[in-house]
Amino acid sequence: MLLGGRVVESGGAARRADVLVSERGRIERIAEDIEAPSGIERIDVSGALISPGFVDAHQHLDKTGVLRFAPNPSGTLQGAREAFAVYARNAPPEDITRRAARTMSRCLRRGTTAIRSHINIDKDAGFNGINALAALRQEWSDRLTLQLVAFMTPHPNQDLDWLEENIDAAVENADAVGGTPAVAEDPLRYMDILFEAAVRHGRPLDFHLDEHLDTSRPLFDAVFERVRKYGMQGRTVLSHCSVLSALPRSDYERIRDEMLELDLGVVTLPAANLYLQGRAHDVLPPRGLTRVADLVRSGVPVATASDNIQDPFVPTGSGDMLEIARWTLLAGHLYASEFPAVYSMITDIPAQLMGLEGYGLKEGSWADMVVTDCEDVDTLVAGGPDRVQVLARGRPVFVDENETAEAEGRMIEKVS
Numbered sequence: 001m002l003l004g005g006r007v008v009e010s011g012g013a014a015r016r017a018d019v020l021v022s023e024r025g026r027i028e029r030i031a032e033d034i035e036a037p038s039g040i041e042r043i044d045v046s047g048a049l050i051s052p053g054f055v056d057a058h059q060h061l062d063k064t065g066v067l068r069f070a071p072n073p074s075g076t077l078q079g080a081r082e083a084f085a086v087y088a089r090n091a092p093p094e095d096i097t098r099r100a101a102r103t104m105s106r107c108l109r110r111g112t113t114a115i116r117s118h119i120n121i122d123k124d125a126g127f128n129g130i131n132a133l134a135a136l137r138q139e140w141s142d143r144l145t146l147q148l149v150a151f152m153t154p155h156p157n158q159d160l161d162w163l164e165e166n167i168d169a170a171v172e173n174a175d176a177v178g179g180t181p182a183v184a185e186d187p188l189r190y191m192d193i194l195f196e197a198a199v200r201h202g203r204p205l206d207f208h209l210d211e212h213l214d215t216s217r218p219l220f221d222a223v224f225e226r227v228r229k230y231g232m233q234g235r236t237v238l239s240h241c242s243v244l245s246a247l248p249r250s251d252y253e254r255i256r257d258e259m260l261e262l263d264l265g266v267v268t269l270p271a272a273n274l275y276l277q278g279r280a281h282d283v284l285p286p287r288g289l290t291r292v293a294d295l296v297r298s299g300v301p302v303a304t305a306s307d308n309i310q311d312p313f314v315p316t317g318s319g320d321m322l323e324i325a326r327w328t329l330l331a332g333h334l335y336a337s338e339f340p341a342v343y344s345m346i347t348d349i350p351a352q353l354m355g356l357e358g359y360g361l362k363e364g365s366w367a368d369m370v371v372t373d374c375e376d377v378d379t380l381v382a383g384g385p386d387r388v389q390v391l392a393r394g395r396p397v398f399v400d401e402n403e404t405a406e407a408e409g410r411m412i413e414k415v416s
């Protein structure tokens with residue numbers, strides 16, 4: 001049981017309460033001054049801010065850490081895709097497991113307790129990535145919720161027949177169906193393959209949609225038409241949507257209204273967009289992100305996420321969702337008054353878009369918690385904590401060094 005913390009509720013406000021956790025790692029009760037049942041471990045977190053675990057709605061764990069084996073000299077999206085394709089042809093499955101586990105561990109230590117990862121399935125990568133990650137999903141299920149997206153990449157030989165033949169086996173092992181229509185030679189046929197597989201297997205969709213700034217070829221209308229046709233309202237997430245920031249406001253507003261009507265979610269990925277987009281501009285290079293502030297203020301559910309971590313797509317990254325939240329605020333031109341909205345983009349909203357069961361600090365939910373010395377969610381996002389402890393399913397999985405080094409004034413103390 002956690003005593004005396006300040007529990008962050010949906011919306012970002014915090015209230016003082018004790019948290020009683022069951023044997024199975026669920027939150028049994030949240031209330032002031034709970035009488036601890038006898039024999040239960042009590043942890044004093046007086047004054048600490050208790051947030052639900054952070055949620056990273058978009059990563060690529062099959063690619064993480066491959067930068068040195070797959071350099072991308074051009075720094076462009078196409079350069080990154082080609083570099084990874086060459087690497088994927090020869091990648092030993094045990095390497096994928098080792099690299100992915102390392103990044104998962106780093107994310108968990110930084111407070112992320114759920115990740116959705118896209119995993120390439122194509123003629124280069126085959127099923128190596130999804131098989132390796134499916135094993136990790138099982139192995140880590142007591143501390144990290146891992147969702148896998150069968151990322152059917154039309155790359156580089158554009159063999160849609162291969163994708164069509166293999167999609168059922170791929171989706172069988174996945175939690176969602178994904179793809180990147182803008183780089184398919186026949187985007188409409190490609191999208192039909194993905195939508196039909198999603199319906200056949202009862203899985204949600206998560207597209208890399210229009211990760212470019214070319215206003216001559218947005219694919220939103222083709223997606224909307226298929227969401228209606230296949231009944232995928234509320235079960236379709238659009239990642240990137242970069243081109244929205246290049247389109248005139250009137251076009252954007254029409255697309256936004258359709259998103260709201262069809263109950264679609266958006267995931268913005270500032271690291272990849274800032275790094276990969278706009279390299280052809282000699283002056284005033286664009287930021288490359290979608291219209292983050294406009295979408296957030298209009299009520300479209302927008303999550304923000306890591307995307308790639310130390311690979312040819314994004315050479316940096318630590319798995320720290322607070323860092324991603326800061327970039328989202330800065331590059332997305334949100335206001336300082338919108339810290340709580342940005343906080344939602346790494347907690348409630350991605351949990352909702354991923355359909356996570358038992359998320360959030362409420363009775364019956366999983367006791368996945370980030371306990372920090374921050375005053376409120378504004379300061380948590382703005383500068384991060386000096387001291388942090390992460391609990392997954394009620395068990396401490398990370399206590400930072402400051403925590404153990406400081407005998408006096410410890411934020412989190414075991415009472416009995």
Ligand SMILES: [Zn+2]
Nearest residue numbers: 058118208307
């Ligand atoms: Zn991605």
